[in-house]
Amino acid sequence: MSNALARLALSAYRWVGLGLYPVMRPYLAYRAAKGKEERGRRSERFGRASVERPAGPLVWIHAASVGETNAVSPLIREVRRRGISVVLTTGTVTSARVARERLGDSVIHQYVPLDLKPVIGRFLDHWQPDLAIMVESEIWPMTILELGARHIAQVLVNGRMSDRSFARWKKRPAIADALFEKFALVIAQSDADAERFRTLGALPVLVSGNLKVDTDAPPHDPAVLAAYRSQLGPRKTWAAISTFDGEELAAGTVHAMLKEHLGILTIIVPRHPERADAIEEALVARGLKVARRTRNDPLTADTDVFLGDTIGEMGLYLRMTEIAFVGRSLFGEGGQNPLEPAMLGCAVLSGPNVQNFRDSYQRLAKSGCARMVRDVEMLAKGVGYLLVNDDMRHKMIAAGQDSLQEMRGALTETVRGLEPYLNPLTVKARLHPREAP
Structure with a gap:
């Protein structure tokens, strides 16, 4: 597929998303009736924030579900230790509860916005993140393109590429290249994952190991x-x-x-x-x-x-x-x-x-x-x-x-890879201290 066809395909994705926009509200209402969405927070899925943005540097971290939320929790604590605000988005009711239990009020939790251009635009207009960190295998075209258009650095951590996903992306190399090149950095779980990300156009790519090894053991009563x-x-x-x-x-x-x-x-x-x-x-x-x-x-x-x-x-x-x-x-x-x-x-x-x-x-x-x-x-x-x-x-x-x-050691390697992006925000946070959100 040529670069022109890749641009055409991504443009088609955007227009299809806009066409589906009117039906998303009843769809989310249906999911809420099934207990898969929080009724009072459905507006967050349309990029409408439920809280104000705190002053100072802010990092947007997205973890799809429970496993990713658990995996990235130690990294979130490290970012917060530096005085940097974090808005954490997840996609499920369960992961929202896990975020609340594990991280409490140290982060701002929002449900992830739909991957539609006006929705992502509204989300980014409000939060204005200094850095975006996606966890494991979260590749959303409109989100990636909008972050790139605003020159917001985006990093994939604990990166994983399954056999099926890799096979699908390889069939569309121009689209893969147009998206994966937007990542400022990919930090992969293994050498095999790293090689797959490189093949699809991501550079630079580091290997950290699996962040899930460095998480706390699951709690119990x-x-x-x-x-x-x-x-x-x-x-x-x-x-x-x-x-x-x-x-x-x-x-x-x-x-x-x-x-x-x-x-x-x-x-x-x-x-x-x-x-x-x-x-x-x-x-x-x-x-x-x-x-x-x-x-x-x-x-x-x-x-x-x-x-x-x-x-x-x-x-x-x-x-x-x-x-x-x-x-x-x-x-x-x-x-x-x-x-x-x-x-x-x-x-x-x-x-x-x-x-x-x-x-x-x-x-x-x-x-x-x-x-x-x-x-x-x-x-x-x-x-x-x-x-x-x-x-x-x-x-x-x-x-x-x-x-x-x-x-063990994935957290240390991940933080080391993120230092060029976190250090300036750490300095900014220390120069302008404020109350934690």
Whole structure:
């Protein structure tokens, strides 16, 4: 595709977006009715700020969802430590809650504006950021072009490029080049990600490692954990976390294969808790007794499955076990983040489809913390083996801790890469001190 055709394609994207503008309000109202938007804050999605811009230097940081918000929280604290204001945008109700819990009033949270030229323009007119930082794989054409037109430096941190995304961008090299060249800097998670960004036109590109390794462990309520442990008594447990459609029934099958001999409790934490009713119905149809976290059901001696149908309590569920199967890897593609279970002292099992977290799995598998399974039968054998083999389970857990220690340092490398952009803002903030937002 020529540069002229790339410009034409981006222009078409802009005009299509303008054409869709009138229908976005009812669409967001529909999402709000489903609980996917905050009713009182929908105007933020149209670039209308709900608070005033603070005086002094300001950095706009965008993190799409919960994982990205958790990953970038330590970086946000570093930026705030320098006296620089931060407006953090996220795209989901859950990530907004996580931002509030982890960062409190130290940042200004807004919902990310729609990628439409007038909306982005309105957002930038109000906030006038001195620097824009996007997290992981957030590539929005109008946002990138508008930031570029205003000469606002934009940086991608913890950059990740999946196989599917890379294949799509490679088919449109001129469009990729027109967008990725706008980044002042890309800081990638791995050498493989870095090479992909370079191929698509990004320069310069640095490698930091994964910021998620440098985050705090997921929080939990100690009293709740103690209560569940008391109810469990000596029963053994394993967990299937971040599961997608099909994997909950697979976990139920594993439980049925093992329960007669081991008397276990299976913990299932679906990636999308709104599916909990359907999951419970399917498990009950298999003859399994289900307790749900949202109902505060007790874990009795005949409870088969504890369904973790809440958001933001992964720290609780993972602390209830030492074995975790990470979903979207047997059914579905891409995988989910294995670092949290390793961080919280779990031996990690996964299906083979982990393209989106390939580097993390390779490191954990090489150390001996993670093992891959091909199918449900192999998963059952792996879970059963680890439940009865304490030495192997503890060996895998220790290997995970060692591997995570070796992987740490991404935050330091990221801050080092950002120094040319943060240092002038730090000086400006110190010359004109003010109250934090």
